Every structure is written in C-alpha cells, then in structure tokens.
Amino acid sequence: MASAFLTHHQKVLRLYKKSLRHLESWSDNRHDYRFHACVLRGRFDDNLAEKDMVKATMLLKTGEEEFWTKQHPAPYIFPDSPGGTSYERYECYKVPEWVLEHWHPSEKAVYPDYFAKREQWKKLRLESWDKEITQLQLEAEAGGPKTEALPPARIDGDLPPLWWQIVTRPRAQGA
Amino acid sequence: MAARVLQHCVRTLRLSSGPLALRAAVVPAAPLHRALSFYSADRRTRCVNKFPSLDVLCRQYGQLPPLTLESIEERVLYVLKLYDKINPEKLQATSHFMKDLGLDSLDQVEIIMAMEDEFGFEIPDGEAEKLMTPDEIVQYIADKKDIYE
Numbered sequence: 001m002a003s004a005f006l007t008h009h010q011k012v013l014r015l016y017k018k019s020l021r022h023l024e025s026w027s028d029n030r031h032d033y034r035f036h037a038c039v040l041r042g043r044f045d046d047n048l049a050e051k052d053m054v055k056a057t058m059l060l061k062t063g064e065e066e067f068w069t070k071q072h073p074a075p076y077i078f079p080d081s082p083g084g085t086s087y088e089r090y091e092c093y094k095v096p097e098w099v100l101e102h103w104h105p106s107e108k109a110v111y112p113d114y115f116a117k118r119e120q121w122k123k124l125r126l127e128s129w130d131k132e133i134t135q136l137q138l139e140a141e142a143g144g145p146k147t148e149a150l151p152p153a154r155i156d157g158d159l160p161p162l163w164w165q166i167v168t169r170p171r172a173q174g175a
Numbered sequence: 176m177a178a179r180v181l182q183h184c185v186r187t188l189r190l191s192s193g194p195l196a197l198r199a200a201v202v203p204a205a206p207l208h209r210a211l212s213f214y215s216a217d218r219r220t221r222c223v224n225k226f227p228s229l230d231v232l233c234r235q236y237g238q239l240p241p242l243t244l245e246s247i248e249e250r251v252l253y254v255l256k257l258y259d260k261i262n263p264e265k266l267q268a269t270s271h272f273m274k275d276l277g278l279d280s281l282d283q284v285e286i287i288m289a290m291e292d293e294f295g296f297e298i299p300d301g302e303a304e305k306l307m308t309p310d311e312i313v314q315y316i317a318d319k320k321d322i323y324e
Binding site: 009010013014016017020021041044045048077078079080081171172 | 279280281284285287288291295296297300303304319320321
C-alpha cells in the first residue's frame, strides 16, 4: 500500500471479506453458506456501478453498520492469525541466528561446510552494511518512516537494506 | 529437525544391530541375559514397536505432509479450476485474473479466501489485494511457509 489511508475500493473489499467470513461462522453447513454468500455477492454487485461517491460512501457506512449488528460473537479465526489458537505458539522455539556464533568449536567442527559458508556470508554482510546505512539515511523521510516496508536496492549490484534480518529470519514451519 | 535426526538414529540402530547391541548398550549383558533378551525380543518383533521406550525419545506430533513448490502450484490451480467463473482451459499459471480471465476485484477476494481455506492460514488484506496471478499466489505461500527458500 502506498499511503496509510485506505481507498474506498479497498474498504469495500475488506467489508466483503469479513462479512463472508462471519457468514461462514454463522452457517451450519457448507450449502447454506454458499447460498447466503451468493445472495450477499448479489447485494454487493447491485451497487457496483455507483459513480456518486457520496452515495457510495453512505452505502459503505450502512454496510459497515449492518456488519457490526450481524457479526458473529466468536468468528472462525485461522490458527496462525492473531487471536487464533496457534498464534505465536512456536515463537519461543525460533532461535535467532546469532546463537550460532556461540557454539563451541567442537560443535562447529561437526558442520565445517556450513560454517565456512557462513563466514563468507558474514563477510558479505560486513561489506554491504555501510552502503545499506547510507541508502537508508538518504531515503529517510522527515517525520520518520511511514510504513514498515523496506526500500529495495537502488544501485545495481547492491544488496537491499537490512537484508541480513530477512535472510536469517527463523523458519516458518517447524523444521 | 532434532526429532527427525533422533528418529533416523533410532531406525538405523534398529535395522543394523537389532536388539542385541541395544540391550548391551543399555544394560551390561551377560551371555545368559543375551539369550533371554533375544528370545523376549523375538516375541516382541511380532508387535510393531520393538522398543517402545525408545519411541518416547522422539515424539511424533500430528503434522501435515511437507509442502513443495509443485504441490502448492498443483493445489492452487486445482482450486482455481473448481471456481465456476474461470474457464479451466484458459487457465495458466501466469494468467492475470483481471486482464486475462476477466474477473472482478470481488472475485479476486473470493479466490484469495478459497486459497486461505485450502492452505489453512490467513492472507492479510494489504497483501491479498496485490496477488493477481496464480504464480504470485504460489510465490506468496512459498514465502510465508519458507519452502525452497
């Protein structure tokens, strides 16, 4: 997303998605859900061609209010999403990569290729660090960063800023 | 990963040396003990687990089979072919939903929801609205699940 504000289009899509999810939580079986989902889609499609932004915003407002009154008290949340059962469950087992530095040399000797490769990666990181920092300082906005998104590398042959954090992030699946 | 390594060790130990060496490792065995243990192990070989105590060392949690890029692509295309607004003959991995297949943004939301249901994790709205081809969806899922990274 370019800016911090949502466009009308985006707001409508988000309302559609969350109303479908809550509809799913209310439905007893899949057939009922599909029927009501199609009916809801018909309602959204009726007002698709609205060009008057005032009317469109009023429609969105009434839609949001209807969603609020009809929402499910305990909607289905996916396990890995915030509020779900498995959210951040394995965060404590995700060991950061700097722990590898603290391995005993006898332990490191069990994986010589891996640690040799790792030395090369660390050298690369050392070389590109200054360039990353200068790029971030050049592109820094006055009031602080507006989004969490990092900029890509601007110069050919350069690495994107703070690439080490992304490359050495802990694995998503449990190995 | 540690669990898998342990399981592998247990399996190789079982296959290679059998009950004798293990017994010798666990308890200093006299020849008489060995004969007895061989006999009792023989009886136990009829059951599935020779050494249930060793199974305790490696826990086996219920997990889905590991994802591969091919399997993700297969599943994504399968779900898309089931969608009635898409013509299955025209569907390619690189076909754009809006330009090539003539779908709406509401349809794209429905497709993303079907992908969420298929793979069992949520795709946040900010990133979902950018996924416009099956290839991008596959890339996104592989990114989130760290497949062949």
